[in-house]
Each structure stands twice: as C-alpha cells, then as structure tokens.
Amino acid sequence: MHMADALISPLVGGVMWAATAAITAYSARKLDAGGDDRVVPLMGVLGAFIFAAQMINFSIPGTGSSGHLGGGMILSILLGPYAAFLTMASVLTVQALFFADGGLLALGCNIFNLAFFPCFVAYPLLYRTIAGAHASEKRILVASLVAVIAGLQLGALAVVLQTFFSGVSELPFATFLLLMLPIHLAIGIVEGLLTAAIVTVVGRARPEVLASAAALPATPRPGRGRLLAQLLLLTAVTGGLLSWFASTRMDGLEWAIFHSSGKEALPAPATDAHALAATLQERTALLPDYAFRPAAEEGDAAEPAAEVAAAGSGKEKEWPDVSAGTSFAGLLGATLSMLLAGLLGFALLRLRQRR
Amino acid sequence: MARIDSSLPDLSDLDGLACRDSPIHRLDPRIKLLTTLLFIVCVVSFDKHQLSALLPFAAYPVVLLILARLPPAWILRKLLLAVPFALCVGIFNPLFDRTTLLHIGSLEISGGWVSFASIMLRFALTVSAALILVASTGFDALCLALARLGVPRPFVVQLLLLYRYLFVLVDEALRLSRARAQRSFAGRGMELTVVASLLAQLLLRTLDRAQRIYLAMQCRGFDGEVRLLRRLRIGASDVLFLTGWTAILLALRFLAPAPTLGQAIGRLLPS
Numbered sequence: 001m002h003m004a005d006a007l008i009s010p011l012v013g014g015v016m017w018a019a020t021a022a023i024t025a026y027s028a029r030k031l032d033a034g035g036d037d038r039v040v041p042l043m044g045v046l047g048a049f050i051f052a053a054q055m056i057n058f059s060i061p062g063t064g065s066s067g068h069l070g071g072g073m074i075l076s077i078l079l080g081p082y083a084a085f086l087t088m089a090s091v092l093t094v095q096a097l098f099f100a101d102g103g104l105l106a107l108g109c110n111i112f113n114l115a116f117f118p119c120f121v122a123y124p125l126l127y128r129t130i131a132g133a134h135a136s137e138k139r140i141l142v143a144s145l146v147a148v149i150a151g152l153q154l155g156a157l158a159v160v161l162q163t164f165f166s167g168v169s170e171l172p173f174a175t176f177l178l179l180m181l182p183i184h185l186a187i188g189i190v191e192g193l194l195t196a197a198i199v200t201v202v203g204r205a206r207p208e209v210l211a212s213a214a215a216l217p218a219t220p221r222p223g224r225g226r227l228l229a230q231l232l233l234l235t236a237v238t239g240g241l242l243s244w245f246a247s248t249r250m251d252g253l254e255w256a257i258f259h260s261s262g263k264e265a266l267p268a269p270a271t272d273a274h275a276l277a278a279t280l281q282e283r284t285a286l287l288p289d290y291a292f293r294p295a296a297e298e299g300d301a302a303e304p305a306a307e308v309a310a311a312g313s314g315k316e317k318e319w320p321d322v323s324a325g326t327s328f329a330g331l332l333g334a335t336l337s338m339l340l341a342g343l344l345g346f347a348l349l350r351l352r353q354r355r
Numbered sequence: 356m357a358r359i360d361s362s363l364p365d366l367s368d369l370d371g372l373a374c375r376d377s378p379i380h381r382l383d384p385r386i387k388l389l390t391t392l393l394f395i396v397c398v399v400s401f402d403k404h405q406l407s408a409l410l411p412f413a414a415y416p417v418v419l420l421i422l423a424r425l426p427p428a429w430i431l432r433k434l435l436l437a438v439p440f441a442l443c444v445g446i447f448n449p450l451f452d453r454t455t456l457l458h459i460g461s462l463e464i465s466g467g468w469v470s471f472a473s474i475m476l477r478f479a480l481t482v483s484a485a486l487i488l489v490a491s492t493g494f495d496a497l498c499l500a501l502a503r504l505g506v507p508r509p510f511v512v513q514l515l516l517l518y519r520y521l522f523v524l525v526d527e528a529l530r531l532s533r534a535r536a537q538r539s540f541a542g543r544g545m546e547l548t549v550v551a552s553l554l555a556q557l558l559l560r561t562l563d564r565a566q567r568i569y570l571a572m573q574c575r576g577f578d579g580e581v582r583l584l585r586r587l588r589i590g591a592s593d594v595l596f597l598t599g600w601t602a603i604l605l606a607l608r609f610l611a612p613a614p615t616l617g618q619a620i621g622r623l624l625p626s
Contacts, residue, residue, distance in 0.1 A: 004441040006478035010400045028507035037577065040509075041568040044516025049561045051521055052528035053554050056535075090513045094521070097489045097497070098369060100437035100482045105395045168403045168474060169444050170451035170467060176444075190547075197551030202558060209562060345417040 002095070002110050003159060005103030009166040016162065017108030023116060024089060027082040039083050046075060047087045051094075072118030073148045074195050077127065078209070081119040088115035109162050113155040122151035137200050144196035149188035156184040367522070372425055373493030378592070379423035384492045384500035386593045390600050391488045395481045397608045403470045404456060408611040409477065415600070416483040423491040430483050437482055445474035494518050499583050512581045520564075528557060 005013075031039065050071040071091065075084035089111045095101040102110045130143035160180055164173045171179075203210050373380070379387070398412050420427055452467035489497065495515070502511040531553055539545065569577075606612070 002440060004444075004478060005395055005399060005481035006441045006474045007444055008399065010396045013396075013399065024510055025507050028509040031509050038569050040512060040577075040581075041516060041572060042562075042565040043513050045520050045524070045561050045565040045568065047513065047517035048520035048524040049558060052524035052557060052561075056528055056532050056550060056553055056557070086510055086513050087517075090510065090517045093514060094517060097485065097494070100433050100486060103395065103481050104392060104485050105399060105481070163444065168470070168477075170448040170470065171444065172451065193547060194551055194554070197548065198555045198558060201552055201555035205555070205559060206562070340411070340414075342417070344414060345421055348418060348421045 002092075002102035003106040003113070003162060005105045007163055007166060007168050008106055008109060009168065010105070012162050012166045013105040013108060015108075016112050017105075020089070020108040020111045020116070023085065023120070024111075027085045030082040031086065034082075039079065043079065043083050043087045043090075046078060047091050050075065050087075050091050072115055072151060073123065073127065073144065073191075074198060076119045076123035077144075077195075077199055081123055084123070085115050085119040088119060109158070113158045113162075117154040117158070118148070118151035121154060122147040126150055137203075140199050140203070141193075141196040144199060145189065145192035148192035148195055149185065152184045152188040152191070153181060156180040368429065369490055370493065372429075372490040373496075375424060377423045377491070379419055379491045381592075382596055383587055383589050383593045384496040385504060385587065386589065386597050387488055387492055388497065388500050388504070390597055391484050393601060393604055394484050397604045398477055398480045400608065401473075403473055404466055406469055406473050406476065407613045407617065408607075409473060409480070411607050411613050412480055412604075415604070416480065416487060419487050419491070420483075423487060425487060425490050429490075430486055433486055434479060434482055438478070441474060441478040445471045445478075448474070496585070499585055499587065502583060503587060508580070511583075515581065523564075524557075524561065527560065531557060 053071070072084065072088050075087050078084075079087060092102070092110050092114060093107060096103060096107050096110065127143045127147035130146060131139050135143065157177070157180075160173065160176045163169050163171065163176060169176075199210070394412070394415055398409065401409055416430075420430065448471040449465060449467035452470060453465045455463045456466040456469050457464040492500075498511050498514050498518075501514070502508065535549070535553065
C-alpha cells in the first residue's frame, strides 16, 4: 500500500523524510563499516529481483484474485537488515519515480512503512528470534508467517496514522484502521507462505546462501539491545513530534513561517484558512444539516447576479457566513486562472512551432 | 501484474524521452529536483478545502510539459495508472463531510466533495510534476544530483545498479512466466507451490548473476566505490529557472491570487 502525495500534509511528509533519511544514512554507514564489497552488486541485482518477482503472479486459493511478492522480509533474510533496508528503499524510490506509485513527498512515508518495519522490527525481533541460526523448515514457515504479518500490520497502522495526522482525508481513524488491518492480514498470510516457500527451496538447493546470508554483517547479537533502544527512541520522537504538531492545528508551511519570523506573517491566507476552519466548526455545530438553511438565502442563491453585487458590496467581510457570493467569486477566480494557464500553454506552443 | 507488465515499456519510453533535447533537459538536474520538491510542498500545504487557490499551480506542469516537448498523452496515461490509492481514500470524504461549502446557483456542494476534488487535483499536480522531472532528466543524471545533494553514496550506487539490472531480470521473469503459461491450462500451475519454486529458481539465477557481476567488477578494479564522472555546472539559466519558479510558486502559495481575482472581477461586473 503506497501513500500518495495528495493525502499527506507537508509536515507529516517532512517528518517521515527526516526519519527515513536518518535510517538511510545509518544503514549506509553500517554497510560501509562492514567492508564487504561483494554485497554491492548483490543488493543491486536483488532489488531488480523484487521487481521481477512481482511479474510472476499466483492465484490466492478460495478467491478469484491474485497476489505477488512484496519483498522486505525476503531481502532481510538474504541480506541482513541494513543492506535490505537500502535495497527496499531503492525499489520504492524507483517505483515512485517511474510508476508514480506514491510520490516524492510521500516517499519518506513509504520507505518507513514498507522497508523500516520489515527490516528493522519484524526481522530482528521476530524472524531471527523464532528461526534462529539453523532453522528447520517448519520453524522457517512459522517465523516467516509471523514476521511478514507483523511487518505488514505495522506498515498498515503507520499508513493510517500518517493519513490521520495529515488531515486531508475525512476517513475516521477507527474506520480506516478497520479497513486496512484485515486487508493486510490477508496479504500478510499469503506473502508469509510465499516467503517461507522460497526460503525453503533456496535452503535445500543452496544451503550455503542462507548460511552466508546469516553470517553477513546482519544483526550483531550484542548490538541488538542498542538497536532496539534506538528504534524505540526514534518511534517515540516521531510520534511525539507528530502529535504535538497535530495538536497545534497549524499547517506545516504556516508553522515554519511562524517560527522563522516570530509572528504569523502574510496574514491573508492564514486568516483565510482559519476563518474557513472556524466557519466549518460553526456550521457543524449549528447547522448539522443544510436542509435547515433559511429559505431567503435559497432564493438568493438562484440569482448569480445578485450574489455578485453582494460580493461586491463587501459582504465577504462577514466571513462566518459562507455566502453564495464568495463561493461564486472563488469559482470565477478558479476558472479564470485555469483559462490563463491554458492560454499560457497555448502561447508557448505557438511560439515553439514558429521557431 | 498486468499493470507492471504493461507499464514496463513505459520505463524504456522514459529513457527515450530523457534523451531528447530541450531547454528543460539542459537544466542542471539538482535545480530541477529542488524546484519540483518546492512545487510539491507548496501544493500539498494548502488547506484541504482549498480548490480555487490550487488551480493556478497547473501552470507549472503545463509550461514545463511544453518547454520540455513531452507528449501530454503519455503523462495522462501514467496518471491514470497511478490513480487507484488516492481515489480509494479520497472517495470517502463526501460520505463523512456533508457540510455545505459552496453554492452554484441553487446547487449546494458539500465540503466532502470539495476536499475530494482537492485531493484529486493535488494528486494530478504532484504526480505530473514528478513524472516531468524524470522524463526531462533521466535516471542517471537524477542519481548524480542526489549524490551531489548529499544522499549517502551506497544508496546512490544501489539505485544505479538496481536500474541497470531491472530490465535484465524483468525479461527473465517474463520468460519464466510465459513458459509457465504455455504449459498450464485452466488456471493450473498458478498455485502457490509452483510459483514459489519458480521464484526460488529466479532467485538462484539472480544470486549466480550477482556473483558473476561481482567477479567482472573485480577484474576491472572495483574497490567498493562507484565513481560518477559527469560534471554538473550551474549556469545563468539554472539560476533564472530556480529563482523565477520560486518567486512564482511562493506568490501563488501565499497571495492566493485566484479567489482575489474572482472577487475583483465580480466587483467590476454590473449588478
């Protein structure tokens, strides 16, 4: 499930970008410190493998639909968490750039949801713990199932949280959560089974691949406690920041300006947005249903000319009332600007043809 | 999967488009990347019920599309391919937000529909800006820009290698998939176990390939670092592009000319 630019606020996008950038830099440093340059081509080709694997689809028993491999967990099992995180992040970046899956601002969210959780939470804490060093096939099955499901559930939860804090979608938190978690449980079960099956076949054909992967600079045992502590800290900081920002009810750019200039600069759009928010609150409180609208205003709305006059005579100053006049003015402005953009494009096109 | 299958030709399309020449193609990739990011942040930072102030932002993709001589039909096709998630989440807005926000004649439009339209408009603007960036820059140049802007080296190298082997491995997967399709009838051979062994096969071949690539790189003196040779230079046109668009975008963001314009025109019209 890829987040889209259209659904997030700059603040959520920015915070997730910062978190993802920090993890990427950390993983890159760890990988450099590992000093094994064999992993460089391996990561590149395995990233391409994730793409290629998505082309071979299979039918999910009992349903008419088909599924495909997601990737984070199998990469972790083969490469260890640091290399797997970078590989998964590169896959998501290419998807964002070329398939328009997600977007540039949402890329931080997507990498966090789909790479961080499987590689740094589910793999070291669940897969490694359950499967151990020399796992039997049954243990591999259980470990992959549990780890993949947990990773996907965390990712789905993160999608819901990011959507909720961004405040662009009207979906209530609980409803969205109830939609997302079961869907991702089903996906997780299928993907877990597939991951286990692949790991088993690879283990049978080439036991040394899994053994050497497990020996890669993966999860150094003494470091695990520290890693966990860092993750918890990161989660706490991110969560704290998000909830604090969410509670201040200012959108990101306004917040940035507020802090850089000491006051809410450029009052026009700010008051506009706030007045709109206030209007909405008042409307939801006083007029739960628009059927209660006074009949006089209805009649007013039927004549656009009257509204234009009303808008002209400074009626827009009484902001709490979303008058038909202001709506009309907004629409007019929007149409005009669209026309202008179109004209500009047309003019450029003509200019180019002449040249 | 049909989706990836059908959009794979687009990937090589993209390389073809990036090889063309235009004023936009000639700009420094770092400048284009930063401008695109600024554009996306500006678009996304509006209040969710804002629609009229968002529309003028369409000027950016329109102008760039024409200056870069990219086919508009191609962008539209890519937009349609990517639409599902934003649509699925956005479509709930009209259900949950029913307060009236807009009047057109006697027609009342609820806040939910306005914010839904706003989401779809944001989606179209942000995605088309990103697509134009890639199609007018090319992947290698973009990776170079990332490296110069301070993205960790291993990640940039990973992106370059991934992109290089993407086509090879996808071809291999398509061959496997086609071979399976020719040997299975009425949906047989689509079971999980069959797919698992196919994927494991592909994975084993991939690992072999990685080993061969590694040896080949070793033979050519690979020491763990990939060097990017192309030089980047920021010229006068780059500075002009960045400052010009920054001014325009910030003006559109903070002065929100569309509603004001509408009011001004409204005032001029005879009552």
